[in-house]
């Protein structure tokens with residue numbers, strides 16, 4: 001995976017987290033993984049680059065411990081609209 | 093190390109196996125349980141309640157309610173389907189789906205979904221997607237998926253979660269079952285089934301977006317065409333695969349957001365600040381979404397970009413609600429705009445096109461994927477498909493209706509079978525060995541690299557603008573990448589799941605090129621825009637299918653309005669080498 005995509009979008013406040021682990025359960029993409037010891041270890045964001053940014057984890061967290069932070073490349077994208085259009089012609 | 097990742101396979105047996113527990117899969121499970129069949133649902137997600145495209149909620153449902161309104165009947169709606177789709181659907185299948193809609197709506201209501209307007213008796217309905225009446229019901233669908241998932245559980249269907257189906261087996265023209273992989277634990281399941289319903293949704297992660305973040309996509313990134321690939325492998329035909337679909341979103345975040353703003357009456361402005369939509373459609377901003385997308389592309393190609401969406405003229409009370417409206421479609425959009433420092437009430441927001449997917453080509457009912465008949469049956473006996481992976485698609489309503497039909501058909505077929513067939517032992521062993529091989533520490537390839545290579549060439553050469561020349565190059569690259577598949581390395585079960593997805597994405601890209609090269613015309617705007625054939629051509633008012641025989645692709649065309657399942661046996665137009673064999677040409 002290109003390293004610049006490894007931004008972690010799911011910030012978990014360790015003080016607030018009660019290790020329930022709803023965020024693991026609701027995530028449709030297997031991105032967040034509960035800690036090994038139930039009720040003790042916090043969840044980890046195991047595959048940050050594969051997040052859909054759906055917000056289900058953030059919405060489901062009973063203690064509002066999760067904040068979603070968008071990566072710089074979504075705020076200021078590296079490609080332009082024109083880059084996506086394709087020319088239908090061979091590239092120069 | 094590698095040896096310990098996978099375990100099993102445990103052998104399971106069921107009457108009906110449902111592959112993918114999204115909207116279509118849940119309704120199929122309910123229907124099959126309803127007539128007493130044993131049902132097993134497998135899904136990649138952690139719980140059915142939140143899995144799939146709409147785990148986070150929905151807000152509209154295409155309903156035919158048979159009220160006193162003339163338009164509110166299946167027959168009336170059917171009158172415009174041919175024109176809406178250019179006839180590029182199997183009308184018999186759409187008809188079956190549409191006639192089931194009133195009943196499916198009531199059934200879902202009975203499950204506990206409240207479609208009624210807040211604090212009111214009636215339904216809030218509006219016109220959308222160019223349909224000839226106000227069919228769409230606006231409702232608070234935040235818990236839609238949770239409600240139908242609960243019903244599936246109550247009905248007694250078994251669930252196998254975090255289970256990706258990675259192989260499908262058929263023997264002697266009848267489906268036999270599937271191989272499942274738990275993407276968390278590595279447990280394998282050899283599932284013997286009397287019938288199988290495929291419901292894994294659309295094909296995503298096949299092209300780039302401006303953030304170049306393939307998972308931060310408009311549609312559900314974990315739907316990767318797995319069922320389409322597996323169906324192709326057992327003899328099914330995939331049709332309409334040349335068509336693509338994209339949307340418009342705030343630049344940087346491919347998301348649903350702008351639909352809601354457009355609905356409220358937002359204006360589209362070009363870089364000169366002009367409202368340009370009326371140049372492209374007399375309805376202006378009220379035109380169909382696919383028309384808006386095309387107009388924004390054309391305006392940008394003419395050098396008038398970037399394009400902005402402006403809501404500042406809306407009444408103050410509506411402006412106050414704008415954020416909430418955005419949130420309905422995609423919970424995280426308001427947060428994105430906040431982080432970007434954009435305030436919709438104060439300034440226009442720049443928008444951009446999303447990545448494209450293979451789904452419905454922006455045209456209601458005209459699905460892309462597995463060819464089915466009126467019973468939702470696919471190529472081999474006992475195999476069914478529904479939802480966005482099949483050739484008739486109409487959002488959650490279409491998925492519900494055809495899902496139900498598929499479930500009834502599958503249970504009916506299972507009832508005629510004495511026992512679930514044995515899985516072909518050689519094939520099963522070979523598929524498990526192939527999975528294990530990716531866990532070998534000596535592999536060096538990456539699923540990211542393979543997918544990125546596919547996306548790069550697909551975006552540039554088979555995207556919104558295509559030509560014979562650009563596609564010839566893309567075809568060689570995408571087919572040639574098949575040679576790199578075996579080298580992909582997975583460190584754990586999760587990554588192994590992604591490796592399987594990457595293979596599906598690559599093959600769907602190849603099928604897309606094979607189809608798009610043959611359709612020498614432009615149809616439905618940017619869904620299939622050939623710069624070398626920029627006009628629609630009446631001779632192409634026909635369906636184009638791709639099937640796989642003896643490891644090669646065969647293109648088949650047929651009368652668009654005929655019964656598409658005939659494409660399974662119809663004479664091929666021509667044959668195209670597949671994968672490495674083509675790439676090496």
Ligand SMILES: Cc1cc2nc3c(=O)[nH]c(=O)nc-3n(C[C@H](O)[C@H](O)[C@H](O)COP(=O)(O)OP(=O)(O)OC[C@H]3O[C@@H](n4cnc5c(N)ncnc54)[C@H](O)[C@@H]3O)c2cc1C
Pocket residue numbers: 111112113114115116117134135136137143144145146149150151152153154255256257258291292293294310311312314315316318319348421422478479480481486487488489491
């Ligand atoms: C955010 C969003 C909002 C939407 N809002 C609306 C709306 O308001 N109204 C509307 O009509 N339509 C809406 N749509 C479109 C609608 O979601 C789809 O048309 C519909 O969900 C299709 O149903 P499906 O069952 O085919 O796919 P899905 O509901 O996506 O289900 C597919 C399931 O298959 C699973 N899966 C995939 N591959 C495998 C595999 N190999 N093994 C096991 N499981 C697998 C996935 O995890 C997923 O759960 C929306 C889509 C999105 C993304």
Ligand code: SF4
Pocket residue numbers: 012016017018019020021022023024043060061062063064065066
């Ligand atoms: S949902 Fe919230 S409280 Fe529960 S484990 Fe996740 S972060 Fe912690």
Ligand code: SF4
Pocket residue numbers: 010026027028029030031032050051052053054055056057058
């Ligand atoms: S935003 Fe969605 S995809 Fe990302 S970690 Fe949360 S639940 Fe999973």
